[in-house]
Amino acid sequence: MRIYEDLRVVLARLSVLQSVAVGLVALLGIQFWNLQVVRGRYFKALAENNRSREVALAAPRGTLLDREGRVLVENRPSFNVLLTPEHAEDLDAEVSRLARALQIGEAQIRERVARRAVLRPVVLKTDAPLADVAVLDARRMELPAVSVEVVPLRSYPLAAAAAHALGRVGEITERQLQLPEFEGLGPGALVGQAGLESQYNRRLMGRDGFRRVIVNSRGLEVAEAERRPPVDGPALTLTLDSRLQAAMDRAFAGRAGSAVALDPRNGEILALTSTPAYDPNEFTTGIEPALWARLTRDTGTPLLNRVIQGQYAPGSTFKIVIAAAALEEGVITPSTSFYCPGYLSVYNTVFRCHKPSGHGMVDVHRAIAQSCNVFFYQAGIRLEIGRIADYARRLGLGAQTGVDLPHELAGLVPSAEWKMRVFRTPWYAGETVSVAIGQGQVSATPLQMARMAAVVASGGKLVRPHLVRSTDGAPPPMTAPRDVGLKPATLEVVRQGMKAVVAQGTGWRARLPGVAVAGKTGSAQVVARSRLEKTPGVQAMRPHGWFVGFAPAEEPRIALAVLVEHGGSGGEAAAPVAHEILAAFFGVGGPGPGAPGVTDTEAE
Secondary structure, X not given: OHHHXXXXXXXXXXXXXXXXXXXXXXXXXXXXXXXXXXXXXXXHHHHHHOOEEXXXXXXXXXXXXXXXXXXXXXXXXXXXXXXXXXXXXXXXXXXXXXXXXXXXXXXXXXXXXXXXXXXXXXXXXXXXXXXXXXXXXXXXXXXXXXXXXXXXXXXXXXOOOOHHHHOEEEEOOHHHHOOHHHOOOOOOOEEXXXXXXXXXXXXXXXXXXEEEEEEOOOOOEEEEEEEEOOEOOOOEEEOOOHHHHXXXXXXXXXXXXXXXXXXXXXXEEEEEEEEOOOOHHHHXXXXXXXXXXXXXXXXXXXXXXXXXXXXXXXXXXXXXXXXXXXXXXXXXXXOOEEEEOOEEEEOOEEEEOOOOOOOEEEEHHHHHHHOOHHHHHHHHHHHHHHHHHHHHHHOOOOOOOOOXXXXXXXXXXXXXXXXXXXXXXXXXXXXXHHHOOOXXXXXXXXXXXHHHHHHHHOOOEEOOOEOEEEEOOEOOOOOOOEEOOOOHHHXXXXXXXXXXXXXXXXXXXXXXOOEOOEEEEEEEOOOOHHHHHHOOOOHHHOOEEEEEEEEOXXXXXXXXXXXXXXXXXXXXXXXXHHHHHHHHHHOOOOOOOOOOOOOOOOOO
């Protein structure tokens, strides 16, 4: 009996031992599975990294060319200094030697090593000078973990000129890494951050290549095992004319504002300027924090693309909308006249004309030419805000133009419905009077105003402005111009009035010898007139000066909008800028005939 009891104890103990053995075997199996299958690639990479190294070959971004094939944005070779910690026998010693060789702090190197991704080289210096490259090459036996790669770097020969159109590149941000459009890119990748560089980023990037090299025990390259060359990004031919662009920049002579010129027949943007601007070359290797802080805090907002993001009251340039709407709706005819004594008293409020002594009896032709406020007050009252808003939208205001640039704003065309929705208050008739001369709540971007001028120039066709003419010779899909539904007779009256603005009215400074120019000036108030009169010397309180127009007046090839911030009257500030731009486009020199008897105090 006792023998059986002893046997049961032995069997129980054997069972426990067997369970433990099975458990240990199972754990070993799981660990083997983890090492061989789950983490197999990782360890294979570690092993492979002891004898081979993959060197990335960055693909040059596609070049940007102007409409005549002149280079606007290109690439230049640069040198990046890389550190691969796995290839260092004594990382601390190598960091110290490297810091002395490159004259950078050890702490900075160690910080970058600590933040790196596993098995990825650390970029210690971008766009290193040739002197640094020579030093590293001479000491490569002492620095086996250090390598130099040739990287194409973006170059902007025009510097600040056209910066807001061309854009800039920069290192991909943490937020961008999470977005679907940047899928497949890793930390350190250079991507478009503004302008066309951003809008066409994927198309411009091309495809990176690589070299797989065999290294010896010291991490030095001894052979090349595999190579896949990079594929350059395709070149983009733009609609811009670099010579006209340079002339547009010169015309502003350091003043704040913006201008845009386009072909009214198809919407091709010929030149685009926003000032103050910035130099995109300063962003190509990562911008210094101090410079970034200066740019973002600058009250002149150099990073803002005023052409598509500046929203301004259009002032008297909006009278083109009122004239077209009033003629189209029959509330006036070409022969309708109103008397202008220099003011209009309506709704218990006195609304003034810009000419204190008044214009006398004026019809629509003379009202456009002399920019008579009283005439357009009367026309606006008869139209009412609903029809004004409808025609403004027909002419392209209050909505994005669809230009191929990121972050375009829409401006605002106010209406009774809009005011009730936003402010929960009804629209008052007195507000219509202000809107009739482009003041009050109405706002537009310079690109919208240039497109509005193009509608008159093209016989009533609304075009989609665009900057890319072709990709590697292939034209992009185009949007056909849309007919806005204005009668030819209406457009002819407006066109003749705009010709008179330049020939004998407020825009005479835009005249060209031998070329008929049609235009409209405007002054957009930024403070109440009474406040401006009390503080006439404060630049920031002066109105913005506008000029919109096209030329030649009968067969237009160019339409444009010019805005000079706080320039005063459009005739005095913006029309001369338009003259310089048009003179460069048509290749004519010198001003047109002198002033036709319009004084600066009368000019809008």
